Every structure is written in C-alpha cells, then in structure tokens.
Amino acid sequence: MHSPRQELRVDLGERSYPIVIGPSLLGREDLTPYVAGEQVMIVSNETVAPLYLEAAKACFPGKTVDAVVLPDGEKYKDWQTLNLIFDALLERRHSRKTTLVALGGGVVGDMTGFAAASYQRGVRFIQIPTTLLSQVDSSVGGKTGINHPLGKNMIGAFHQPEVVLIDTDTLSTLPDREVSAGLAEVIKYGLIQDVGFLAWLEENIDCLIALDGDALAEAIYRSCACKAGVVAKDEREGGLRAILNLGHTFGHAIETYAGYGTWLHGEAVGAGMLMAADLSVRLGRLDEESRDRARALILKARLPESVPAGMEPDDFRQLMAVDKKNVDGTLRLVLLDALGDAVIVSDEGSPALAETLQYFCQSS
Amino acid sequence: MHSPRQELRVDLGERSYPIVIGPSLLGREDLTPYVAGEQVMIVSNETVAPLYLEAAKACFPGKTVDAVVLPDGEKYKDWQTLNLIFDALLERRHSRKTTLVALGGGVVGDMTGFAAASYQRGVRFIQIPTTLLSQVDSSVGGKTGINHPLGKNMIGAFHQPEVVLIDTDTLSTLPDREVSAGLAEVIKYGLIQDVGFLAWLEENIDCLIALDGDALAEAIYRSCACKAGVVAKDEREGGLRAILNLGHTFGHAIETYAGYGTWLHGEAVGAGMLMAADLSVRLGRLDEESRDRARALILKARLPESVPAGMEPDDFRQLMAVDKKNVDGTLRLVLLDALGDAVIVSDEGSPALAETLQYFCQSS
Numbered sequence: 169m170h171s172p173r174q175e176l177r178v179d180l181g182e183r184s185y186p187i188v189i190g191p192s193l194l195g196r197e198d199l200t201p202y203v204a205g206e207q208v209m210i211v212s213n214e215t216v217a218p219l220y221l222e223a224a225k226a227c228f229p230g231k232t233v234d235a236v237v238l239p240d241g242e243k244y245k246d247w248q249t250l251n252l253i254f255d256a257l258l259e260r261r262h263s264r265k266t267t268l269v270a271l272g273g274g275v276v277g278d279m280t281g282f283a284a285a286s287y288q289r290g291v292r293f294i295q296i297p298t299t300l301l302s303q304v305d306s307s308v309g310g311k312t313g314i315n316h317p318l319g320k321n322m323i324g325a326f327h328q329p330e331v332v333l334i335d336t337d338t339l340s341t342l343p344d345r346e347v348s349a350g351l352a353e354v355i356k357y358g359l360i361q362d363v364g365f366l367a368w369l370e371e372n373i374d375c376l377i378a379l380d381g382d383a384l385a386e387a388i389y390r391s392c393a394c395k396a397g398v399v400a401k402d403e404r405e406g407g408l409r410a411i412l413n414l415g416h417t418f419g420h421a422i423e424t425y426a427g428y429g430t431w432l433h434g435e436a437v438g439a440g441m442l443m444a445a446d447l448s449v450r451l452g453r454l455d456e457e458s459r460d461r462a463r464a465l466i467l468k469a470r471l472p473e474s475v476p477a478g479m480e481p482d483d484f485r486q487l488m489a490v491d492k493k494n495v496d497g498t499l500r501l502v503l504l505d506a507l508g509d510a511v512i513v514s515d516e517g518s519p520a521l522a523e524t525l526q527y528f529c530q531s532s
Numbered sequence: 533m534h535s536p537r538q539e540l541r542v543d544l545g546e547r548s549y550p551i552v553i554g555p556s557l558l559g560r561e562d563l564t565p566y567v568a569g570e571q572v573m574i575v576s577n578e579t580v581a582p583l584y585l586e587a588a589k590a591c592f593p594g595k596t597v598d599a600v601v602l603p604d605g606e607k608y609k610d611w612q613t614l615n616l617i618f619d620a621l622l623e624r625r626h627s628r629k630t631t632l633v634a635l636g637g638g639v640v641g642d643m644t645g646f647a648a649a650s651y652q653r654g655v656r657f658i659q660i661p662t663t664l665l666s667q668v669d670s671s672v673g674g675k676t677g678i679n680h681p682l683g684k685n686m687i688g689a690f691h692q693p694e695v696v697l698i699d700t701d702t703l704s705t706l707p708d709r710e711v712s713a714g715l716a717e718v719i720k721y722g723l724i725q726d727v728g729f730l731a732w733l734e735e736n737i738d739c740l741i742a743l744d745g746d747a748l749a750e751a752i753y754r755s756c757a758c759k760a761g762v763v764a765k766d767e768r769e770g771g772l773r774a775i776l777n778l779g780h781t782f783g784h785a786i787e788t789y790a791g792y793g794t795w796l797h798g799e800a801v802g803a804g805m806l807m808a809a810d811l812s813v814r815l816g817r818l819d820e821e822s823r824d825r826a827r828a829l830i831l832k833a834r835l836p837e838s839v840p841a842g843m844e845p846d847d848f849r850q851l852m853a854v855d856k857k858n859v860d861g862t863l864r865l866v867l868l869d870a871l872g873d874a875v876i877v878s879d880e881g882s883p884a885l886a887e888t889l890q891y892f893c894q895s896s
Binding site for chain 1: 569570571611615618619622623625627628629649650651652653654675676677680682683686687688689690768853854856857858859860861
C-alpha cells in the first residue's frame with residue numbers, strides 16, 4: 169500500500185517544511201540538518217519521556233542536547249508550565265540559535281511551539297508527535313499556544329516547525345482512549361473534504377482500532393496531506409482554513425465546561441461533529457442518511473455520542489461566544505453541505521441551533 | 533525648522549506603517565482607518581491613564597472602546613501583568629478582529645504589542661507612546677515582549693503596529709529623569725550612524741533638556757527616521773539591526789543587577805554607551821577625543837557616569853552571558869570605530885573588556 173518511510177511537504181513558501189512518516193524513525197533519523205546552532209532543548213512530559221527521550225536524543229548526534237520534562241495533561245497547558253520551558257532555556261543559557269524539540273502529544277507540541285515562537289522573540293523548533301491526534305492535527309499548520317481560564321488556545325502564535333517526524337511505532341504504547349481521540353480528527357478530514365477517504369475509513373476502521381501499522385500509516389499520511397493542502401492555501405486562517413474546525417466550536421465548549429483534560433480534545437471534537445451534522449440536517453443543508461453515515465463511523469471509533477452530564481444549552485451559548493472564529497459578536501460554525509463538503513456559516517441564534525443544543529443536552 | 537505635523541513611513545513591505553509626529557494630535561487624529569472591526573482595547577498605566585486616556589478614546593469615534601489600566605513600572609513587565617490584558621480582552625469578549633492600543637511608555641508598548649501578537653494568535657495594534665524613550669525607540673521596529681527573572685525581554689515577538697501616533701505635547705508632563713533616559717537613545721542614533729545628528733544634538737542639548745517643542749520634534753523625527761532605516765534593512769535582527777543595541781549589553785546587565793525599574797532603561801543605556809566607548813578605545817578602535825566628545829554629550833543629558841554601587845565585573849560577566857545577541861556562548865558587543873560608525877564584535881573575554889569592567893566598577 170505504501171513504502172515504509174514516506175515524506176510529505178507542507179508548502180508555505182520560505183516556511184515550507186517536510187513531514188516524515190514511518191516506523192522505527194526515532195533514534196535513526198538524523199535531524200541535525202534542521203538545527204541552526206549547537207544547542208537543542210527537547211521538551212517532553214512525564215509519560216512520554218521515559219519511553220522515548222533517549223531515542224529522541226539520538227536524532228541529534230554531536231549537539232548539546234538538554235531536556236525539560238513537563239507534567240502530563242491538558243490542564244497543564246498554562247503559563248506556569250510554559251514558564252518551566254523558559255526557565256530551563258535561560259538556566260542552561262540557550263541562545264537565539266537554539267532549537268526546541270516537542271516530543272509528545274498535542275499539549276507538548278502546542279506549548280513547545282509557543283515557547284519557540286516567544287523565546288528571544290523566536291527560535292527554531294521541531295515536532296516529534298507521539299499520539300495519533302498530534303500526528304494528524306497539531307503537528308501540521310503551525311498553530312501553537314496555551315489555554316486561558318476563559319478560553320482554550322486563546323494565547324499563542326503561528327510558528328512553523330523545521331520538520332515533523334512521525335514515528336508510527338510510538339502508537340503501540342498509546343491508550344485506547346487516545347487512539348479514538350485521534351481517529352476523531354482523522355474522520356474529520358473525510359467529512360470536510362474527502363468522501364473517498366471517508367469510504368476508506370469505513371472499510372478500515374477495525375484495522376485502525378486494532379493499531380494495524382500499515383492502516384495507521386496510510387490514515388496519517390492522508391490526514392496530513394489533507395491538512396497540509398488546506399493550510400498551504402490559508403496559513404493564517406483568513407477563510408478556508410476554518411473548515412478544519414468542524415466540531416471544534418461545540419467541542420471546545422465541552423472541554424471548557426468539563427474542565428481541561430477531563431474530556432480528551434478528540435472526544436469533544438467527536439461529539440462536536442455529531443452536533444454539527446445534526447445542525448446541518450436541521451438547517452436543511454445535509455440529508456439524514458449522510459448524517460447517519462457520519463454518526464455510525466464516529467461511534468465505531470468508540471467516541472462519545474452525548475455531551476457531559478448536566479451541561480445545558482446556555483452553557484454552550486456562553487462558552488461558544490468566545491470562540492476565535494466569531495466576528496464582532498456573531499457566532500460562526502463549520503457545517504456540512506454534504507459528506508466531504510464543509511462550509512462556514514454565521515449563526516445569530518437560529519431556532520435550529522437551539523434545537524440541536526436542546527437535543528444533545530437532553531440526551532446526556 | 534519643520535511643519536507641525538510630520539509623517540514618516542517605516543518600510544517593511546506588507547507590514548509597512550506610518551509614524552505621525554506633532555503637537556496636539558491626541559483626541560484630534562482619527563485612527564479608525566487602522567481598526568479592523570468594531571472593538572478597541574486601550575492599554576495604559578496608572579500614571580498615564582488619568583492624563584490622556586479620555587483624549588486617546590476620542591481618536592476612535594464610533595468604535596466600542598474598552599480600557600485596561602496596568603500598574604506603572606518596569607517591574608510589572610511580567611507575565612502576571614500581561615495576563616491582566618488577556619483577562620480584560622476575554623471578559624469583554626474581544627474577537628480576533630479587535631485592535632489593541634498602547635498608551636504609555638516602553639513598558640506599556642512592549643506588553644501591549646506582545647499581547648497583540650499572542651491574543652488569539654495575533655491581532656492588530658496601535659502605538660501611542662507618551663515618553664521620549666518610547667517615542668524614539670520602542671515604538672519603531674516591532675519588538676515586543678516581557679521580562680523573565682533571568683533576563684530582560686527574553687519572552688516576546690516581532691509584531692508591527694498599524695500606526696504610531698507621537699503627540700509631542702505629552703512630553704510636557706514627563707519627569708526630568710525620563711527626559712534624560714529618552715535622550716540616551718536619541719544620542720545613540722548619532723553615535724551609531726549619524727555624526728551630523730550628533731553635532732546637532734551637541735548644539736541643541738540645552739533646548740532639549742528645557743523641553744523646547746520644536747527641538748524635541750526634530751530630535752524625535754530624526755531618531756525615528758534613523759531607526760526606521762535600520763529596521764527596514766533588517767526587520768528580524770539578522771545582522772545590521774544589532775547596532776541599535778549600542779550600550780544595551782552593559783545596560784541590560786545594570787538593569788537586571790539593580791532590579792528592574794530601579795535604573796531607568798535609558799539611564800542604564802547611557803552608562804552602557806560610556807562603557808562601550810571606553811572599551812572601543814582600549815581595543816584601539818576609537819580615538820580618545822571621540823570618546824570624550826560622546827562622554828560630554830551623555831553627561832550633559834544628565835545621565836549617570838558610573839555603574840550601580842557594589843556591582844562587580846563578575847556580575848557583568850554573568851548577566852551579559854544571557855544576552856540575546858550572543859551566539860553559541862560567545863559574547864557579542866556593539867562598539868564604535870568612529871563617531872557615527874558602529875560595529876558588531878565578538879568578544880571571548882578580552883583583557884580590554886576586563887579592564888573596562890574593572891574601571892567602571894572601581895569608580896562606582
């Protein structure tokens with residue numbers, strides 16, 4: 169189906185970079201061509217470091233490699249934890265020519281990227297994502313940042329990596345829940361842009377759940393290619409790029425309501441995509457059959473079908489009001505006109521939205 | 533000598549912007565063409581807000597103008613205070629189309645700029661600098677950031693404003709010490725690049741000290757033009773731009789040693805320029821007469837001629853080791869080959885540097 173080591177280019181002019189995908193890359197791939205000076209700082213977390221830190225260090229032969237290990241979890245995606253990276257960089261006197269390396273999931277990637285964007289007003293960074301979600305989502309596109317108590321990812325920067333290294337072997341240690349969370353984003357690419365990929369996913373969902381290496385590599389490659397294509401057309405989210413947020417407006421509200429880290433990001437996006445599909449049907453955009461097909465695939469990926477217990481429509485309204493896509497107070501949502509065809513819609517409080525919120529809040 | 537309202541363009545391709553300089557601009561100049569959406573957030577401090585906040589609001593007729601007032605001082609240039617800006621933006625639900633306005637000195641400008649660079653991964657901002665130092669220095673060039681306990685301006689971003697509005701009337705309320713601190717940066721432009729401007733300053737230093745409006749406007753215009761020229765050639769400080777840091781490596785060490793805010797930035801830069809000139813002579817780069825001419829002008833501007841009492845050469849060495857200009861552990865300094873001719877030099881611990889440090893630390 170594909171060669172063991174695949175390479176994909178994200179085309180962003182002078183900020184273009186390669187994504188390398190394959191098994192057994194950690195510790196074998198030489199990443200020194202992407203390092204500017206002599207210093208490297210690997211940022212990881214307490215879960216991932218014991219498994220892969222030594223192998224990651226081996227990707228930088230001849231360099232001075234330091235490491236900082238953060239606590240694990242979305243609830244640590246805050247300023248206090250970010251500051252541990254700055255502390256380590258300054259204590260070990262890393263210069264403006266240093267290179268930061270994110271070794272872990274989306275939280276480590278987002279924080280390391282923002283630290284790299286901000287340290288001495290910007291240094292290089294490299295992504296080594298070790299979860300399915302970060303491999304197919306946050307490692308592509310240059311979005312970095314931290315959470316604020318009043319909103320997710322509210323503080324950050326666009327900062328592109330020099331290279332992304334995806335070693336598919338790291339998925340063998342991934343808990344089931346995180347595999348499902350990653351599949352939510354994989355399914356998203358099919359829903360918004362590629363109905364052929366959606367059909368492939370329907371056929372291969374059992375192999376993916378079972379962590380079949382070839383199927384995972386194929387899903388990762390196609391997901392990254394989809395996202396890279398969208399990002400190349402709209403790096404700073406002026407328009408098109410917003411379709412990558414299918415399910416995210418509802419999903420972010422769920423994450424914030426539940427408390428960061430209680431629901432995994434992908435789980436919340438999965439529920440959010442069900443809500444977006446439901447609203448699309450109520451607005452007459454999508455037929456019920458397509459909605460049911462999307463729903464069946466999402467549930468086969470072992471993703472939740474309801475919102476957190478006790479969450480009310482007003483909780484959604486309040487939390488969705490601070491979404492970054494909103495313009496001058498008007499809510500903007502990503503909906504589906506068909507499977508593989510997403511659209512961005514302004515919603516000034518439609519009755520259909522009220523119905524969708526009511527429906528999901530009642531059934532939880 | 534010049535028209536009452538002058539305009540200067542900082543040429544940075546699609547990030548180009550105008551600097552408007554003149555008396556009585558606050559409250560009269562319409563800045564709404566530089567605002568993208570309907571929301572404006574003015575960031576000021578406890579000292580400046582009572583004097584100029586209402587006038588600044590009047591620059592945005594028809595817009596929703598909110599304000600956040602920070603405590604005043606370099607010691608508040610930290611994450612905790614920066615977060616007050618994010619809190620205000622999120623509490624009042626400012627969208628990605630909001631515009632931040634910095635109304636105050638360099639600290640307010642640097643923090644507001646960094647908040648604008650980071651809020652929702654980047655929004656617009658406008659600079660209304662109200663101190664001489666911020667008018668001639670930090671309002672031009674897009675450097676933004678906050679301090680870290682281990683180093684000044686270590687966390688930040690390059691983020692260019694939409695427009696800079698310099699109302700020279702605001703200088704009438706500026707304390708003497710801050711006028712002198714601003715003059716340090718004005719003198720710097722003469723020293724690094726424009727010996728003709730240096731001669732003009734020698735002739736007009738008494739008028740400047742006496743806050744003569746025409747002399748100030750001329751000094752501001754020529755300083756901004758000098759900086760704009762350098763920044764246009766090297767926006768992200770790949771090389772040339774570093775000459776703007778004359779006196780800053782020594783100066784940052786003084787500021788950090790004394791505790792942020794004890795010495796004003798310009799005061800530390802003034803002492804730092806004396807040290808750079810002294811070192812330049814010891815290295816055989818600069819003649820003693822030029823050094824004495826620089827020294828006389830700096831002292832006429834009422835700037836300190838010694839370093840903080842008790843500061844030792846090793847304090848300098850340790851604090852200068854984390855300077856952003858350093859590359860792979862080697863100190864880089866801006867020195868003078870002549871008045872009006874700065875040069876960037878690597879110093880791996882020369883005996884001349886030891887002599888300069890010893891000389892200034894003994895005389896303090």
